[in-house]
Amino acid sequence: MRNRDRQPKMPASVTTESASARAVLIALALAFLVLFLILPVVVVFGEALRKGVWAYLATFEDPDARAAIWLTLTVAAIAVPLNMLFGIAASWAIAKFEFRGKSLLVTLIDLPFSISPVVSGLIYVLLFGAHGYFGPWLQAHGVEIIFALPGIVLATIFVTFPFVARELIPLMEEQGNTDEEAALTLGASGLRAFMTVTLPNIRWGLLYGVLLCNARAMGEFGAVAVVSGHIRGFTDTMPLHVEILYNEYNFAAAFAMASVLTLLALVTLVAKTLLEIHYGEALARTPRV
Amino acid sequence: MKGAGLRIRVVDIAKEFGRTGALRGVSLEIRDGELIALLGPSGSGKTTLLRVIAGLEAPNAGRVFFGDDDATALPVQKRRIGFVFQNYALFKHLSVQDNVAYGLRVLPAAGRPPKAQIRKRVQELLDLVQLSGLEDRFPRQLSGGQQQRVALARALAVDPRVLLLDEPFGALDAKVRKDLRRWLRELHERTGHTTVFVTHDQEEALELADRVAILNSGKLEQIGTPDEVYDRPASPFVMAFVGDTSSIPIVFDGGRLLYQGQPFRAEFEGTCQASGGVQGGIEGRMQGGAQAGAEAGAQARAPGRGRLYLRPKDVEVGVPQAGQLVGSVVNVHRTAAGRRAQIALGDGDTIVEAEVTLTQALRVGERVGLRLLKSRAFPE
Numbered sequence: 001m002r003n004r005d006r007q008p009k010m011p012a013s014v015t016t017e018s019a020s021a022r023a024v025l026i027a028l029a030l031a032f033l034v035l036f037l038i039l040p041v042v043v044v045f046g047e048a049l050r051k052g053v054w055a056y057l058a059t060f061e062d063p064d065a066r067a068a069i070w071l072t073l074t075v076a077a078i079a080v081p082l083n084m085l086f087g088i089a090a091s092w093a094i095a096k097f098e099f100r101g102k103s104l105l106v107t108l109i110d111l112p113f114s115i116s117p118v119v120s121g122l123i124y125v126l127l128f129g130a131h132g133y134f135g136p137w138l139q140a141h142g143v144e145i146i147f148a149l150p151g152i153v154l155a156t157i158f159v160t161f162p163f164v165a166r167e168l169i170p171l172m173e174e175q176g177n178t179d180e181e182a183a184l185t186l187g188a189s190g191l192r193a194f195m196t197v198t199l200p201n202i203r204w205g206l207l208y209g210v211l212l213c214n215a216r217a218m219g220e221f222g223a224v225a226v227v228s229g230h231i232r233g234f235t236d237t238m239p240l241h242v243e244i245l246y247n248e249y250n251f252a253a254a255f256a257m258a259s260v261l262t263l264l265a266l267v268t269l270v271a272k273t274l275l276e277i278h279y280g281e282a283l284a285r286t287p288r289v
Numbered sequence: 290m291k292g293a294g295l296r297i298r299v300v301d302i303a304k305e306f307g308r309t310g311a312l313r314g315v316s317l318e319i320r321d322g323e324l325i326a327l328l329g330p331s332g333s334g335k336t337t338l339l340r341v342i343a344g345l346e347a348p349n350a351g352r353v354f355f356g357d358d359d360a361t362a363l364p365v366q367k368r369r370i371g372f373v374f375q376n377y378a379l380f381k382h383l384s385v386q387d388n389v390a391y392g393l394r395v396l397p398a399a400g401r402p403p404k405a406q407i408r409k410r411v412q413e414l415l416d417l418v419q420l421s422g423l424e425d426r427f428p429r430q431l432s433g434g435q436q437q438r439v440a441l442a443r444a445l446a447v448d449p450r451v452l453l454l455d456e457p458f459g460a461l462d463a464k465v466r467k468d469l470r471r472w473l474r475e476l477h478e479r480t481g482h483t484t485v486f487v488t489h490d491q492e493e494a495l496e497l498a499d500r501v502a503i504l505n506s507g508k509l510e511q512i513g514t515p516d517e518v519y520d521r522p523a524s525p526f527v528m529a530f531v532g533d534t535s536s537i538p539i540v541f542d543g544g545r546l547l548y549q550g551q552p553f554r555a556e557f558e559g560t561c562q563a564s565g566g567v568q569g570g571i572e573g574r575m576q577g578g579a580q581a582g583a584e585a586g587a588q589a590r591a592p593g594r595g596r597l598y599l600r601p602k603d604v605e606v607g608v609p610q611a612g613q614l615v616g617s618v619v620n621v622h623r624t625a626a627g628r629r630a631q632i633a634l635g636d637g638d639t640i641v642e643a644e645v646t647l648t649q650a651l652r653v654g655e656r657v658g659l660r661l662l663k664s665r666a667f668p669e
Contacts, residue, residue: 178374178375178376178378179378179380179381181345181365181372181378182372182374182379182380182443183380183391183395184345184365184366185343185365185366185372185444186391186392186395186443186444186447187369187392187395187396187447188366188391188395189366189395192395196380196391196395197380200381200382201382
């Protein structure tokens with residue numbers, strides 16, 4: 001006891017800064033957060049509701065606005081499930097098998113992240129546009145891709161392709177093959193093993209990837225802007241519609257539409273956070289790259 | 290239930306890998322109801338062999354027979370094997386009883402027992418592995434030993450013809466290991482399944498198995514009963530792998546054993562074939578160094594190089610006497626039961642380990658003579 005008393009007083013922790021330094025750092029971080037993250041969200045809703053709730057709701061009476069919302073939901077409803085399937089297939093192949101060109105495939109999956117969305121859109125115009133490689137043939141057979149729903153869906157799929165795969169590849173690689181092998185030794189067919197063992201093992205990572213994929217699919221602007229042609233009421237998605245309204249100085253309507261998009265993003269974030277709280281343990285095992 | 294097992298033959302199995310664990314022409318026969326250990330260091334191919342038997346790996350060459358049927362091309366689902374994985378591979382999202390019932394639930398509808406019967410069977414299996422009461426737990430809520438037993442119950446549920454276990458006790462602590470080992474032996478005696486398990490622990494293999502197959506770099510070194518592989522190892526590798534050994538470089542000259550040109554006395558058996566190419570060498574038992582031995586050996590053999598392998602328990606340490614190997618004590622340390630002394634011979638490059646009693650006081654640096662009660666010579 002006496003020995004311990006004689007020892008010099010140590011600070012509670014060697015990594016702790018002085019009180020003033022802490023205050024400054026925290027204030028800086030908070031100011032940054034408010035300025036760049038919270039303020040924009042508040043402004044969006046503030047502007048949207050500036051003329052009152054009725055005016056806000058009236059914005060959605062507009063058939064063009066409804067068409068934009070409907071189109072965005074349609075595109076997401078097609079693109080997200082497809083990317084879920086592609087993502088599972090790609091990560092399955094990458095994580096569970098050895099083959100030549102595997103690292104090339106991994107790099108390709110990341111391509112949509114590194115390429116500018118405008119370029120992604122242009123690729124499809126180049127391929128399927130009136131003056132593109134397949135344009136004349138498509139025109140002759142009455143198939144519309146560019147400036148129509150298929151083009152928007154294609155561009156969205158391209159841009160959102162990596163989300164599910166990137167979430168699943170590290171997860172599946174870490175889990176390895178033994179669970180599936182165990183199922184096979186117990187007599188399960190390959191498909192049965194996938195449904196009863198693989199899928200449950202990746203469900204939270206998959207859901208997480210799908211949420212992110214969905215958020216991006218609804219919010220994508222650049223690539224979709226190039227292929228949509230901005231035909232009001234037909235090929236305008238919500239982000240495009242926001243821009244049109246804004247350019248027409250129809251701020252209240254623009255922000256009202258923007259607020260819906262923001263709301264979707266917030267819902268996604270909340271869902272993601274809830275996932276992390278409830279299944280944090282399983283998700284934490286997924287190394288993020 | 291005894292005799293419910295299956296005879297398995299693997300013939301000239303070869304498996305290429307980019308990595309370690311390849312097999313290069315392994316043949317062995319596993320008898321009906323036998324408990325057999327595949328023993329070897331990591332990368333020796335023992336797990337690969339187990340997976341080939343299971344059908345989880347396809348061999349590049351060779352055949353696998355289950356009984357008289359060629360099972361080489363039979364898919365894993367159709368082999369009716371029970372496989373226990375090293376890390377158990379329990380389905381994390383399923384409860385204990387759902388894990389055990391898995392193999393029964395995936396049966397085709399025609400052969401699937403009704404629900405009540407599945408439940409009854411699961412209960413029986415959980416009784417067998419002494420886990421009744423834990424039906425609704427999830428794997429993460431179980432200890433390592435309990436998970437191991439769930440994995441075993443799950444593998445037994447499909448009524449396999451052979452039970453294959455990959456490092457079954459690898460991830461458990463020493464105490465649990467011992468208990469589970471004994472328990473597995475009892476279980477085997479009760480159910481009579483042909484059982485093959487992979488291990489790198491020679492003690493485990495010797496204690497548990499009817500026969501031990503020792504693999505090294507993709508080849509079968511020896512297969513035999515624990516007594517055979519321990520007392521009559523077929524190669525220096527087996528000698529060194531199934532127990533502690535030290536070795537002395539020797540020259541075998543006309544029945545005399547020479548260490549650095551000096552003859553010494555040792556009880557030994559084995560061959561020490563002359564490098565000149567005389568086939569056969571000296572077989573059997575002889576009093577090395579003694580005159581009788583010298584005569585017997587001198588008839589047939591030209592001088593040959595070899596190594597003499599010794600187990601610590603067969604080396605007695607005492608006051609140096611004529612004709613003995615002499616060395617100085619380098620180090621004495623305590624083992625669980627006694628003490629182990631390391632003795633440096635000659636130039637100090639050769640270290641011999643000897644078991645000494647607790648009452649025998651040895652000082653580091655002390656000169657001692659070695660009485661070699663038993664040893665085994667192999668040509669170099």
